Amino acid sequence: MPAQTSSTPAPAETATPTAISLQGIVKDFPLRRGTAVRALERLDLQIGHGEFVALLGPSGCGKSTVLRMVAGLEQPSEGEVAVEGRSPADLVRAHRLGVAFQEHALLPWASARDNVALPFRVAGRPVDRTRVDDLLALVGLTGFEDARPRQLSGGMRQRVAIARALALEPDVLLLDEPFGALDAVTRRRMNLELARIWMEQRITTLLVTHDVDEAVLLADRVVVMTGRPGRVRHVQQVDMPHPRGTEVTRDPDFHALVDRLTAMLDDPEPTAEPS
Amino acid sequence: MSSPVAARAGDRGLAVAGVLAVLVLAELIGRTGIAGVGWPPISEVALYLTESSAQQLLGRALAATGAAAAAGFLLGTVVALLVTALGALLPATAPGLDRLAAVLHAVPLIAVGPLLITIAGRDATPTLVAALASGFAVFIAATSALASTNPAQRDVFSVLGAGRLVTLLRLQLPAGVPLIVDGLTLAAPAAVLGAVIGEWFGARRGIGVLLVSSMQNLQVNQLWAAALTAAAVALLAYVVLVAARDVVNRRFS
Numbered sequence: 001m002p003a004q005t006s007s008t009p010a011p012a013e014t015a016t017p018t019a020i021s022l023q024g025i026v027k028d029f030p031l032r033r034g035t036a037v038r039a040l041e042r043l044d045l046q047i048g049h050g051e052f053v054a055l056l057g058p059s060g061c062g063k064s065t066v067l068r069m070v071a072g073l074e075q076p077s078e079g080e081v082a083v084e085g086r087s088p089a090d091l092v093r094a095h096r097l098g099v100a101f102q103e104h105a106l107l108p109w110a111s112a113r114d115n116v117a118l119p120f121r122v123a124g125r126p127v128d129r130t131r132v133d134d135l136l137a138l139v140g141l142t143g144f145e146d147a148r149p150r151q152l153s154g155g156m157r158q159r160v161a162i163a164r165a166l167a168l169e170p171d172v173l174l175l176d177e178p179f180g181a182l183d184a185v186t187r188r189r190m191n192l193e194l195a196r197i198w199m200e201q202r203i204t205t206l207l208v209t210h211d212v213d214e215a216v217l218l219a220d221r222v223v224v225m226t227g228r229p230g231r232v233r234h235v236q237q238v239d240m241p242h243p244r245g246t247e248v249t250r251d252p253d254f255h256a257l258v259d260r261l262t263a264m265l266d267d268p269e270p271t272a273e274p275s
Numbered sequence: 276m277s278s279p280v281a282a283r284a285g286d287r288g289l290a291v292a293g294v295l296a297v298l299v300l301a302e303l304i305g306r307t308g309i310a311g312v313g314w315p316p317i318s319e320v321a322l323y324l325t326e327s328s329a330q331q332l333l334g335r336a337l338a339a340t341g342a343a344a345a346a347g348f349l350l351g352t353v354v355a356l357l358v359t360a361l362g363a364l365l366p367a368t369a370p371g372l373d374r375l376a377a378v379l380h381a382v383p384l385i386a387v388g389p390l391l392i393t394i395a396g397r398d399a400t401p402t403l404v405a406a407l408a409s410g411f412a413v414f415i416a417a418t419s420a421l422a423s424t425n426p427a428q429r430d431v432f433s434v435l436g437a438g439r440l441v442t443l444l445r446l447q448l449p450a451g452v453p454l455i456v457d458g459l460t461l462a463a464p465a466a467v468l469g470a471v472i473g474e475w476f477g478a479r480r481g482i483g484v485l486l487v488s489s490m491q492n493l494q495v496n497q498l499w500a501a502a503l504t505a506a507a508v509a510l511l512a513y514v515v516l517v518a519a520r521d522v523v524n525r526r527f528s
Contacts, residue, residue, distance in 0.1 A: 068430075071430075071434045073433055092434060095435060095436045098434075099431060099434040104427075105425065105427035105428045107428070107446070107449070107450075108527070108528055109526060109527045118435070118445070119435050121441075121445060123435070124441075
């Protein structure tokens with residue numbers, strides 16, 4: 001296994017300057033009286049500009065914690081997180097991050113259009129109405145601009161959430177199980193949609209998921225994490241050309257890859273493995 | 276389709292039956308005189324209310340009390356919301372503000388009244404007591420409303436780089452509107468009762484004044500009429516705000 005961990009083509013990384021860099025990340029969550037649970041153990045991860053990386057791992061492996069640290073919502077106990085060479089807090093202050101969670105977290109009192117316009121208002125910028133409507137068109141919601149979230153289906157709400165994340169043309173897009181609450185059919189359709197949207201935007205993207213198909217379909221690189229405490233177990237380059245449509249999902253190579261990564265998730269890994 | 280409607284009609288029928296039962300009971304107690312001269316038959320109180328002199332008297336009192344209660348309700352609500360907003364914008368002050376509100380509320384309004392008379396005068400006292408009584412309900416509702424925003428929404432605001440003021444105005448306040456309106460439904464009757472208590476200490480007119488003078492002059496029917504009027508107004512304020520709450524809930528959730 002340690003050999004596979006370093007299977008990432010190192011030259012390619014030095015060629016593209018890193019957009020997101022996590023180095024020696026340790027995260028402890030304090031429990032009662034001095035005890036703590038270690039969620040992440042010396043995790044290293046570099047993501048290049050315009051790269052789509054999927055973080056795959058069993059539940060409770062700390063993959064969401066990684067994303068939350070990149071988003072500035074959590075601080076590492078040890079190690080350093082840098083986004084575009086700055087601290088996540090700097091990027092947040094500059095309104096350069098876009099995020100979508102499993103919970104759509106739309107404002108229920110606002111229309112789809114106002115929800116997508118929210119980042120403009122938060123940043124104190126004039127709302128670019130054309131941009132907002134273009135984004136709603138991009139996620140396939142033309143005609144639903146004035147609908148309120150509860151009038152939309154689960155998949156449509158997630159589309160609005162993704163359009164909102166893209167509103168200010170962020171440097172980095174963070175997706176935490178954005179389709180985790182959807183049924184399998186809708187989820188697959190949303191994956192294909194996201195693949196198309198991403199092709200048009202080419203934003204540096206970190207996707208956290210436990211769905212292997214989703215990770216392989218969307219990502220340039222799939223990073224498999226170990227169980228708690230989470231570390232990088234394996235990095236898988238996915239070389240199939242973008243945009244990946246339904247034909248990719250029928251490709252035997254795709255399935256072979258999915259099977260390999262799934263096996264890795266199922267396999268109880270020797271977490272005590274020295275690194 | 277018809278069963279919820281039928282159920283609601285049934286509920287309403289039960290409510291009407293309950294009110295009627297209470298009225299009949301009160302009438303019986305008054306007629307038999309088992310509660311003494313202080314408890315007249317309700318029909319006599321109703322008859323008294325048909326007299327034009329009584330109507331004028333109660334009308335004037337009601338206007339004064341209503342004005343004091345409305346002004347107090349407005350003042351209490353505005354101050355409570357401003358204090359809540361201060362706590363949200365400067366989180367360090369929030370525990371102190373909570374304690375201050377609790378202490379203020381722990382002082383009985385009956386004890387505050389004479390104090391206010393000497394400080395603010397007899398005209399302002401009903402309004403101020405009404406503001407105190409209603410403001411606390413609004414403050415408690417508003418602080419819990421602002422704290423109850425969904426964590427995922429808060430995370431989105433954090434990542435978008437929203438400051439405290441933007442988060443307050445664009446997330447916490449709109450998300451908290453239904454809970455704040457809940458607080459208002461409790462604050463409105465509290466304001467009416469606060470105004471009556473404030474008048475008790477020597478306002479020029481008002482339901483509270485009428486209660487005191489009827490009691491001292493053994494005007495039993497007038498006493499009951501004044502008390503029932505105060506209760507009816509408090510109830511009306513509650514009903515109006517509950518209706519408003521339904522509209523608001525549809526808009527904000």
